[in-house]
Amino acid sequence: MTATVxxxxxxxxxxxxxxxxxxxxxxxxxxxxxxxxxFPAREFCPKCxxxxxxxxxxxxxxxxxxxxxxxxxxxxxxxxxxxxxxxxLKDDVRVLAQLEHPADAVSIxxxxxxxxxxxAEDGGMPIIGYVFAAxxxxxxxx
Amino acid sequence: MTATxxxxxxxxxxxxxxxxxxxxKLAAGAAAAALTDAGAAKSQIEAVYVGHVFGGPxxxxxxxxxIGLDGLPVSNHENYCASGATALREAWLAIRAGLYxxxxxxxxxxxxxxxxxxxxxxxxxxxAMQGFVMTAGHALxxxxxxxxxxxxxxxxxxxxxxxxxxxxxNPYAHYQREVSLGEVLNARLVADPLGVLDCSxxxxxxxxxxxxxxRGLERLGxxxxxxxxxxxxxxxxxxxxxxxxxxxxDISKRAGEQAFAMAGIDPGDIDLVEMHDCFTIAEIVRxxxxxxxxxxxGALWTASGRTSIGGDLPVNPSGGLxxxxxxxxxxxxxxxxxxxxxxxxxxGRRQVDExxxxxxxxxxxxxxxxxxxxxxxxxxxx
Numbered sequence: 001m002t003a004t005v006x007x008x009x010x011x012x013x014x015x016x017x018x019x020x021x022x023x024x025x026x027x028x029x030x031x032x033x034x035x036x037x038x039f040p041a042r043e044f045c046p047k048c049x050x051x052x053x054x055x056x057x058x059x060x061x062x063x064x065x066x067x068x069x070x071x072x073x074x075x076x077x078x079x080x081x082x083x084x085x086x087x088x089l090k091d092d093v094r095v096l097a098q099l100e101h102p103a104d105a106v107s108i109x110x111x112x113x114x115x116x117x118x119x120a121e122d123g124g125m126p127i128i129g130y131v132f133a134a135x136x137x138x139x140x141x142x
Numbered sequence: 143m144t145a146t147x148x149x150x151x152x153x154x155x156x157x158x159x160x161x162x163x164x165x166x167k168l169a170a171g172a173a174a175a176a177l178t179d180a181g182a183a184k185s186q187i188e189a190v191y192v193g194h195v196f197g198g199p200x201x202x203x204x205x206x207x208x209i210g211l212d213g214l215p216v217s218n219h220e221n222y223c224a225s226g227a228t229a230l231r232e233a234w235l236a237i238r239a240g241l242y243x244x245x246x247x248x249x250x251x252x253x254x255x256x257x258x259x260x261x262x263x264x265x266x267x268x269x270a271m272q273g274f275v276m277t278a279g280h281a282l283x284x285x286x287x288x289x290x291x292x293x294x295x296x297x298x299x300x301x302x303x304x305x306x307x308x309x310x311x312n313p314y315a316h317y318q319r320e321v322s323l324g325e326v327l328n329a330r331l332v333a334d335p336l337g338v339l340d341c342s343x344x345x346x347x348x349x350x351x352x353x354x355x356x357r358g359l360e361r362l363g364x365x366x367x368x369x370x371x372x373x374x375x376x377x378x379x380x381x382x383x384x385x386x387x388x389x390x391x392d393i394s395k396r397a398g399e400q401a402f403a404m405a406g407i408d409p410g411d412i413d414l415v416e417m418h419d420c421f422t423i424a425e426i427v428r429x430x431x432x433x434x435x436x437x438x439x440g441a442l443w444t445a446s447g448r449t450s451i452g453g454d455l456p457v458n459p460s461g462g463l464x465x466x467x468x469x470x471x472x473x474x475x476x477x478x479x480x481x482x483x484x485x486x487x488x489x490g491r492r493q494v495d496e497x498x499x500x501x502x503x504x505x506x507x508x509x510x511x512x513x514x515x516x517x518x519x520x521x522x523x524x
Contacts, residue, residue, distance in 0.1 A: 014271060015268070015271075018268075036383050036384065038381075038383055038511075040268065040511075046380075046381035046382075046383050046511075047383045047384075066286070066385070066388070067282040067283075067285050067286040067289075067388065068282065068285065069278050069281035069282050069285065069333045069334050069335075069336075070331070070333065070334040071273060071275065071277070071278050071281075071332075071333045071334075072330075072331045072332055072333065072334070073259055073260060073277070073332045073333070074259060074260065074262075074273065074275050075257070075258060075259035075260050075261065075262050075275060076259070076262065076265075078273060082273055084272065084273055084274065084278050084282070084333075085282075086282060086388070088385050092384050092385055093384075094382075094384075094385055094386070096268075096269050096272050096274060096510075097272050098272055098273055103334075108285070108289060119271075129271065129272075
């Protein structure tokens with residue numbers, strides 16, 4: 001198993017078009033001109049700048065930690081500590097997300113995979129975001 | 143194009159002021175000091191440019207009224223931590239265009255009563271939704287820098303040691319005492335590996351300059367020379383794709399190249415830099431991005447004293463954001479004040495010898511997916 005999901009039926013993503021529930025995937029887009037894959041999806045390719053060149057694409061749920069930090073102080077009353085990381089997905093896309101892993105056991109190159117989870121609530125409706133968690137099956141550093 | 147000069151500058155000491163010292167009062171203090179330094183009467187000011195972030199709607203007009211400059215063209219400029227320098231750029235453009243000859247530029251911020259626990263991107267930003275705060279971004283950068291260049295935690299911490307050592311001679315600095323390497327390394331962690339002494343403080347403050355054309359200097363009765371604003375670069379970040387180099391600082395490179403070309407200078411001739419060291423690691427990677435220090439050598443340069451006063455290329459003789467303090471909208475103008483004092487030989491015990499050409503650099507804000515929001519590069523010569 002490379003990714004897990006625990007999503008109530010009437011839930012919505014953190015932002016429209018950001019992710020799909022089943023199977024749990026982040027949704028990026030790929031340029032049909034230069035082949036660059038990006039997240040989140042856009043209307044144009046940031047690499048070759050061609051407009052309307054993008055096709056929606058579920059991204060690999062697996063990747064490895066490129067860099068990380070343990071945040072001990074944050075504004076806005078967000079509970080601390082939490083681990084924040086850049087994760088390099090297998091489709092060569094870098095995603096910033098929290099890691100659900102003990103802070104003292106994170107390392108650069110650690111294999112991780114995607115997990116969708118409720119991050120907020122809007123009038124009783126769960127808002128679904130994403131984190132990554134350690135996953136030995138996700139393969140090591142590039 | 144009309145040449146642009148700094149006729150005079152002034153600032154209030156950065157620090158934590160109680161509620162009775164309002165944004166307007168801080169700004170008025172800096173403005174009065176700049177007007178006095180320039181020998182300018184209020185009636186000679188043709189326009190007011192104000193940089194701020196947290197001042198609220200029309201803070202610039204509230205400040206102008208406080209000073210008695212009501213009725214003039216007043217504009218508000220927000221580019222997060224580059225707001226003050228952005229305001230200066232707008233003033234410089236207007237003078238170059240021949241629109242005005244004598245204007246007042248103010249950077250001001252009252253933070254300690256409205257910002258707690260650090261600053262973050264706009265809540266609508268995708269990174270902010272994941273818990274991205276400014277410190278975290280620089281912690282991610284620092285960890286990667288150490289891995290990629292073999293730099294040590296101690297070398298990075300030396301940026302704070304150096305800048306605090308410099309600021310003990312700056313009467314306008316929030317902090318005016320030395321800190322030891324041990325203090326930096328053992329300080330409370332904010333975002334691992336960065337501790338609280340790797341972070342610039344939340345400060346209140348204001349800084350201002352009277353900016354003139356040659357005709358404006360004449361009008362103020364200034365016969366001798368004044369530092370010239372040679373160029374001001376402004377760029378925004380670009381979207382990154384693929385598995386990019388986190389510390390490439392392409393945004394800094396572009397901002398530097400823009401200003402150096404416009405000013406017609408060789409960056410190797412720069413004698414001192416007022417650098418946006420909002421965090422220790424930021425000073426290192428931004429100096430490298432500008433091309434003023436070879437890639438991967440910034441930490442080593444810092445630890446070996448090459449960026450100290452008396453070194454090859456002094457960086458932040460004022461103490462920088464880490465020690466002078468960082469009232470975000472005021473910082474760019476505080477850098478300009480320091481450049482003015484350094485280039486006119488008025489910097490006292492923090493004076494850089496033979497300072498002829500200086501650079502002020504600000505980086506403001508982040509936008510998810512890019513290498514930053516705004517960077518300004520101010521080139522000033524004696």
